[in-house]
């Protein structure tokens with residue numbers, strides 16, 4: 283029986299810093315009359331918003347879903363209204379009818395057709411008379427909120443170490459809004475939680491990135507996030523278009539991902555159909571508890587699945603695309619969420635897959651909701667590097683406050 287529980291937001295006046303983030307970056311589909319989408323709760327950098335059950339009386343509205351006229355509760359999102367009809371939404375693709383990984387409006391994965399327009403079901407208020415189609419036709423152009431492009435002098439996890447720190451731009455990058463994780467120390471939260479910017483089609487983004495590549499005279503084009511893999515159709519079409527505009531063999535197409543939904547079949551599509559040449563994957567630890575602490579994914583089964591998909595993706599790329607793809611692995615480090623013992627275990631696990639693979643350890647700095655944590659010192663990062671090399675890894679780079687060190 284689908285749940286009939288609804289929520290509304292409560293703002294904690296003590297915790298609220300009036301930073302304006304919830305008004306300028308996070309999208310609100312119904313200002314002044316909360317419909318419980320939860321985007322402001324997920325995106326508040328100070329944890330000042332929480333959701334509570336809304337027991338106030340609620341009428342209904344009449345809409346059409348897949349051609350059938352139905353009554354659904356009013357004052358809620360399209361997603362929630364569809365859930366009351368038994369339509370399933372989930373955080374792992376394939377497990378549900380509609381994939382809704384971010385619920386903050388950035389990824390557009392949860393889109394349905396409303397009155398003929400591609401519309402995000404998670405941050406759209408259900409209105410009387412709407413005509414909703416849950417299957418999005420192939421001909422509907424996918425959308426995604428994108429930041430950039432910007433030139434980058436260092437690159438990401440899958441930028442080969444010998445290109446980093448040359449003192450000039452080495453790639454152009456864009457960042458995709460929306461993430462399936464809720465890391466309290468999110469290092470790029472103004473992109474991750476952006477649900478307000480105008481979305482782009484894959485072609486628009488590819489044209490901008492290609493123009494930026496020519497302007498800055500670089501051969502590498504990267505996408506990071508947020509989490510770029512969430513909207514699979516958008517990402518595959520984006521890379522295809524980028525490859526069409528940049529057919530030269532030295533043009534490198536670089537994806538940086540947390541790897542949590544990068545299945546073998548998805549990786550094959552990216553590499554074989556869309557021409558991706560460089561993949562960065564960041565399994566956030568070895569222990570499930572650490573993964574849950576870093577990502578704030580509270581559902582144990584889901585967290586386990588994400589973590590294992592990420593590690594399996596590393597192995598799959600090494601075993602199946604090692605010849606054609608440059609793989610870089612990322613490891614977030616801060617003693618607040620990871621012990622040196624786990625760093626060593628991470629090194630052992632990665633070395634057992636391939637001791638030569640490039641590992642970039644990121645010195646996580648205070649951000650978002652973990653502003654009290656301290657950025658690791660360069661000395662501490664060198665200690666981490668030594669531990670990882672002691673476990674057999676031969677290409678360890680550490681990001682520090684004074685630049686990238688290693689290998």
Ligand code: FES
Pocket residue numbers: 381382383384385386387388389390391392393402403404405460
């Ligand atoms: S789940 Fe709705 S936009 Fe990402």
